[in-house]
Amino acid sequence: MLLTGQSGLGKSTMVNTLFKSKAWQSNLPSLEVPIPQTLELHSVTHVIEEKGLKLKLTVTDTPGFGDQINNDKCWDPILSYINQQYEQYLQEELLITRQRHIPDTRVHCCVYFVPPTGHCLRPLDIEFLQRLCRTVNVVPVIARADSLTIEERDAFRNRIQQDMNTHCIDVYPQKCLDEDINDRILNSKIRKQIPFAVVGADREHLVNGRCVLGRKTKWGVIEVENVAHCEFLLLRDLLIRSHLQDLKDITHNVHYENYRVLRLNESHQ
Ligand code: GDP
Ligand code: MG
Numbered sequence: 001m002l003l004t005g006q007s008g009l010g011k012s013t014m015v016n017t018l019f020k021s022k023a024w025q026s027n028l029p030s031l032e033v034p035i036p037q038t039l040e041l042h043s044v045t046h047v048i049e050e051k052g053l054k055l056k057l058t059v060t061d062t063p064g065f066g067d068q069i070n071n072d073k074c075w076d077p078i079l080s081y082i083n084q085q086y087e088q089y090l091q092e093e094l095l096i097t098r099q100r101h102i103p104d105t106r107v108h109c110c111v112y113f114v115p116p117t118g119h120c121l122r123p124l125d126i127e128f129l130q131r132l133c134r135t136v137n138v139v140p141v142i143a144r145a146d147s148l149t150i151e152e153r154d155a156f157r158n159r160i161q162q163d164m165n166t167h168c169i170d171v172y173p174q175k176c177l178d179e180d181i182n183d184r185i186l187n188s189k190i191r192k193q194i195p196f197a198v199v200g201a202d203r204e205h206l207v208n209g210r211c212v213l214g215r216k217t218k219w220g221v222i223e224v225e226n227v228a229h230c231e232f233l234l235l236r237d238l239l240i241r242s243h244l245q246d247l248k249d250i251t252h253n254v255h256y257e258n259y260r261v262l263r264l265n266e267s268h269q
Contacts, residue, residue, distance in 0.1 A: 001110075002060040002078070003062060004111070007037060009115055012061050018236065035202075037063075038061055062077075075132070079131060083135070083259065087259075111239075114140055116142055116148050117156075118155070119159070126167050129169045130168065133169055138169075138172055141196050145230050146222050161194075173246070196234050201222075203215075
């Protein structure tokens with residue numbers, strides 16, 4: 001999984017939120033120091049346990065883009081990282097004595113953080129999203145959603161969906177890849193919920209005797225894993241439970257395949 005978006009939207013915090021959330025009761029040390037600004041791509045891997053199954057999850061954090069005066073090509077480092085992983089996999093596949101199990105560092109999902117402006121997608125987001133969707137599975141989220149009211153979140157989500165439609169931004173789960181009617185029913189429901197409005201936190205607080213992951217404010221704790229507070233759980237369930245295998249299949253059968261064909265055509269010219 002790779003997290004991307006402008007800086008300050010909570011990507012680095014989300015890495016910790018993902019690993020600290022209760023699902024796998026990880027006992028990672030709590031971070032009491034503020035997270036520094038992310039200056040380069042950085043991957044964190046942990047083995048998490050899901051219903052008795054061990055799963056190796058790698059989350060790659062990226063520096064925020066679009067902070068420069070000239071943001072031309074600010075997506076290049078991210079896209080080239082994604083392509084490098086395809087290239088590595090391809091080189092392994094092409095070896096005559098290839099390993100039975102090729103180490104797979106390909107990005108199976110890219111979570112794109114949209115700033116909670118409440119207006120619409122910015123031209124920079126549109127351009128980046130268009131490029132990303134052609135290369136990798138993309139799940140957009142409304143970042144720092146605690147800054148929007150429930151009505152604002154819904155209106156903003158609708159607007160983003162419209163913008164994505166207008167600009168042919170085909171995020172995951174892609175309509176054209178639904179395999180049957182059951183897929184279509186399940187995925188249509190998810191498509192209506194995307195982008196999820198998420199809140200990230202890496203600290204636990206005591207709420208009515210329970211220890212919860214959340215953000216403490218003067219008026220209470222925003223609980224990350226409470227569906228009444230935000231949609232982090234929907235995101236996590238999609239990525240790590242319900243659609244985990246599908247994300248990997250589409251990466252292999254569609255995105256990697258596109259890359260492979262392109263590269264092999266190149267080398268035959
Ligand atoms: P990054 O630049 O995208 O990696 O963002 P960071 O994770 O470094 O977070 C930047 C600041 O935003 C930190 O002070 C975080 O505590 C704060 N932050 C992270 N997630 C949220 C969120 O969901 N809501 C709010 N209000 N603040 C957040
Ligand atoms: Mg960061």
